[in-house]
Amino acid sequence: MKHRLPRLLVAASLALGLLTVPTVSSAAEGSDSAPTTAKEVVSAMQPGWNLGNSLDSLCCGADETTWGNPRIDAGLFQAIKKQGFHSVRIPVSWGNHTGPAPDYLIDPAVMARVKEVVGMALDAGLYVMINVHHDSWQWVKDLPTKHDAVMAQYTATWTQIADTFKDSSTKLVFEPINEQSFEGSSGPDAGHRYMAELNDTFHRVVRSSGGNNADRLLVLPTLHTGADQADMDALAADISGLSDPMLAATTHNYGFWPFSTNIAGYTTYNAEVQKSLEANFQSQVDTFVSHGIPVIIGEFGLMDNYQTNVERGEYLKFFEDFGYLARTSGITTMWWDNGTLFDRFTRTWRDQEQFDYISTGWTTRSATASSDLVFVDATKKLNDASVTLNLNGLTFAQLRYGAGALKQGKDYALDGSSLTLKKSLLKRILGDRMPGATAQLQIGFSAGMPWKLNVISSAAPVLSAASGTTDASVVIPTAFNGDRLATMEAVYADGKNAGPADWTSYKAFSESFAPNYQDGTIQLTAQFLAAIDENRPVTLKFHFWSGQIVQYTITRTGTTVTGVAS
DSSP, rough: OOOOOOOOOOOOOOOOOSSOOOOOOTTTTSSSSOOOHHHHHHHHHOOOOEEEEEEGGGGGGSSSSTTTTOOOOHHHHHHHTTTTTOOOOOOOOOOBOOOEEEETOOOOHHHHHHHHHHHHHTTTOOOEEEEEOOOOHTGGGGTTSSSSHHHHHHHHHHHHHHHHTTTTTTEEEOOOOSOOOOOOOOOHHHHHHHHHHHHHHHHHHHHOOGGGGGOOEEEEEOGGOOOOOOHHHHHHHHHHTTTTEEEEEEEEEEEOHHHHOOOOOOSSOOHHHHHHHHHHHHHHHHHHHGGGGOEEEESSSSSHHHHSOOHHHHHHHHHHHHHHHHHHHHHHEEEOOSSSSSSTTTTESSHHHHHHHHHHHHTTTOEEESSSSSEEETOOOOOEEEEEEEOOTTOOOEEEEETTTOOOOTTEEETTTTTEEEEEHHOOOOOOOOOOOEEEEEEEESSSOOOEEEEEEEEEEEOEEEEEETSSOOEEEEEETTTEEEEEEETTTTTBSSSSSSSBBBBBBBBTTEEHHHHHTEEEEEHHHHSSOTTTEEEEEEEEESSOOOEEEEEETTTTTEEOOO
16 A cells, blocks of 8 residues: 545535536446447446555566465456456556666566456456556656656556557556656656656557557556645646547545544544545546546555554444545546455455445445444443434434344434433443443444444553563553553653654554553554653553543663553
């Protein structure tokens, strides 16, 4: 995954019906006629999936298994097709297997393997998009300082790819480069000029190569393949100047970065994060779609390790909303998967429920709630507990516990979007209410996925004294007592932020701290410890999902770090 994020934080108009919703093409509706226009082809490609960390791993190794994925076979694409995907993006890195100037000959065995893999995907009935991938940061980035050499290799690379695939099905799509940035360029306008040179050269080489390349769909990226407005404006102008009806634009989306990585206190899919995503889609509609330029979000998801760093219910809300925005904006999306989502060995999803949320979003909305966690304080008198439903245009259907439906009035109350769990129900499902006792309820709605509520009996967490060194870590013995850690703040006595990323007091989950619920510990990482000043005590505030905040003080003396509960 890549650090690409929308930075637009403007109000959204989707919920008010102000978003322009393009008409779904006949190709997408199941017409027998083959897609012929750029809009029809892009529509027919929805939804899409990425074969990440396979042929792109050629950047750094001998073959496609370098980064731990198995050798690709036809069954993989057949399995992906059965999951409901209509297209696959196959990133390919070429430079590590390319000969020297002046011919820059791609290893024939590599070219033959790429052609074989593309053929497997086409035979499975999928649209296929191939590109030049990690070459972007390996050698294409040097365009400003090694202009002629870079352009010679880039031109030779695409000349060979275009010639190899010129007679392939028009369901094969080309993308010139991935997430391109430049070293040594002066200012964003220079970056836009270099990006336009790459796109224009790619366009000229492919279109002049003959065969089906004369009218094959070409998908042109923005600078960085991001969705910043200036970058999209530059690409829109370039596409307009090319006067080619078989062009589409592409961007990537990994969510609002602080939320996607859980830093700066963005622990929830809150209104700001949601507006950022909505603004991202709206800006692409305004810049491209409304002007007849179809858009493919060639990679989407959240940042690496989000399943650990971001609370589960919060990232499920992101994926639900993302699917809705994609569907209502007419933008085609391709889920980034580096092998951690669809197990390419067993051909099953590692997280079936997450896929169910994403695939359900292809056709309808799902409702969610203010949280999927309901904490009940084990040390206090038992009371009712409430959550707010995000109905997303749906209606409440039922509340279930295990195989049975619960009774409204007796077990719960519903007042508009407020769902209240009666204390009698909590007593029944939590038993003796010992800290750590859990029960799961399911809220059913008129459509979409059910929302799971994890009801947890908890007490205040207790942290004990600890010590360690800056070249290792400090492991704090922790009695979580059923609670779960949301984030951690770190400040010096004078109020200044401590540790890495000192622009915020809230540190990055996993990078600075990591809970281990099974072992009963919280680890302060070596990266965090090395970034705090010597002999300046640091106050840590551990924020838990129940609302509990526990303070802890650490002090670094040389390479030794000690910690005590405040």
